[in-house]
Amino acid sequence: MAVVFSDDEVAAALDGSTAVAAMREALLAAYDGRLVAPPRATAPLRDGRLVMTAGQLADEWYGFRSYDTFGHPDGEQVVVLHDARTGRIRAVAVGEEIGSRRTGALGGAAVDALARPDAGTLGVLGAGRQAWTQVWATAAVRPLREVTVHSRTPAGREAFAARVRAELGVPAWPVADPRAAVRDRDVVVLATTSRTPVLSAADLAPGTHLNAVGFKQVGRSEFGPDLLDRADVLATDSPAQALAYDPPMLAAEPRHAGRLRHLGAVLAGATPGRTGPEQVTVFCSVGLAGTEVALLDRLARATLPRA
Amino acid sequence: MAVVFSDDEVAAALDGSTAVAAMREALLAAYDGRLVAPPRATAPLRDGRLVMTAGQLADEWYGFRSYDTFGHPDGEQVVVLHDARTGRIRAVAVGEEIGSRRTGALGGAAVDALARPDAGTLGVLGAGRQAWTQVWATAAVRPLREVTVHSRTPAGREAFAARVRAELGVPAWPVADPRAAVRDRDVVVLATTSRTPVLSAADLAPGTHLNAVGFKQVGRSEFGPDLLDRADVLATDSPAQALAYDPPMLAAEPRHAGRLRHLGAVLAGATPGRTGPEQVTVFCSVGLAGTEVALLDRLARATLPRA
Known part of the structure; x- marks a missing residue:
């Protein structure tokens, strides 16, 4: 049985x-x-x-x-x-x-492949199940020193930070301002349900790696389209699925699609990932079937x- | 949970x-x-x-x-x-x-709706799981007096008859000749894996109801196409699914499709079922989704x- x-x-x-x-x-x-x-x-x-x-x-x-x-x-x-x-x-x-654990773990694999080896600070926008598994998996690939989290409700972000401290043993703080939550972080996780941008390119420090987990399509996206222009490295867990979204995924638009890398190819060493500590790397999570x-x-x- | x-x-x-x-x-x-x-x-x-x-x-x-x-x-x-x-x-x-129980029970609903009210003898071709659940469900809608079963191997048909006796308490006999197994039976179940006819119209007595469970398509069918011509009433559990088979279902060919009745319509009284004791009725089982x-x-x- x-x-x-x-x-x-x-x-x-x-x-x-x-x-x-x-x-x-x-x-x-x-x-x-x-x-x-x-x-x-x-x-x-x-x-x-x-x-x-x-x-x-x-x-x-x-x-x-x-x-x-x-x-x-x-x-x-x-x-x-x-x-x-x-x-x-x-x-x-x-x-x-x-x-949700597999989506988190795909994000963890992306952080491991693309974030700076010495990454230790994590900023999170969103406090739901998807945000949680991203932090859970990131903690497995980098020794985190601090997690900052913003979500729409104080209770939500406070509970999230408390869970990070309790379950992962990492210092964690709720932050009222979304920009402050991700400022100068080595790794940023975007895992909101927002259909409008909560973050743009200017909010990211050089050297940041970002996992984009929520909406990322033309006309509904949790980040501004300038974020992808800012990215030195753009990767996804499934280029085929990324190209099949309707409305189209921002990263699959003509000016990005040619440089959208297969995370599996990066892991295999067939495609380069990050090549310098100042690069911004972005992982567009689609949930490889x-x-x-x-x-x-x-x-x-x-x-x-x-x- | x-x-x-x-x-x-x-x-x-x-x-x-x-x-x-x-x-x-x-x-x-x-x-x-x-x-x-x-x-x-x-x-x-x-x-x-x-x-x-x-x-x-x-x-x-x-x-x-x-x-x-x-x-x-x-x-x-x-x-x-x-x-x-x-x-x-x-x-x-x-x-x-x-x-397989739902396929059997759909067959039982067909027997209940279309077989003569006094039907008491059942002939079965096939001795697998599908044949078994047809007999199991038929025994729930008619007080069976006797079951005769033919399948390709003596051991298979003997074990099947023994199971009918033991689990359903109905006298049951293995029969070496397929025609003899269905001769003068009130209800016949066709549940083989054969792609070529094992039964034709001449093998059925007037008044018989037949459940066709196995292959019933153009070019691969466990019964001869003359069987459908012989049927006074032709019904299925899903006309929509019957029309979608590839290769086409024999009962969905132009000369039959117009008279293929929805078993649900018969049950609802919206379409007549059997209207006389000498009619031959045929149920083409497709497994309503x-x-x-x-x-x-x-x-x-x-x-x-x-x-």
């Missing part, structure tokens, strides 16, 4: 280093073609859609995540992991954690012997 | 009457538009595809079944049931039982209080 993971079980069993290592492997596999990730498949229902994002790693596993667009605040997803040799289901995860299944595979292997 | 059902748990918890009642409701809901069942969504992987068949019942539930086309003999599926009010996942089934979720909903409600 397949093992089933709840959100609490995922959160308890998964550490940042393991998750980032799994995502690094998945990015390399996507770059060299072993990880197959087709476009999402959609089934229209009444007032919403069910969506399947699938993936297969060579002869190891295949599976999918399903989610829907009904917009229920407590809606749940599933991730299903099949053994590619037998078709049997090895594991199922019910909830949200696998999805198949990586939820890759993370569930890692979790299942850590939790029980392979069938 | 969602409740998770294994195949053994589904088999133990689900009786034929309950399953047929659930499918009857689903057929009526599909006919009156409350059950939404969009075309299947497909994600291509290496050497196979993942497929999602989804459904939504008004404001009650939505969900899907996933399966793949890799052809693993022991491959497993999932069925996922969401509460339509909250988006939360109420139940997940892992394995094959929900899928969303019905796996409907059956899981019924199972979950029977097993635990609604969230």
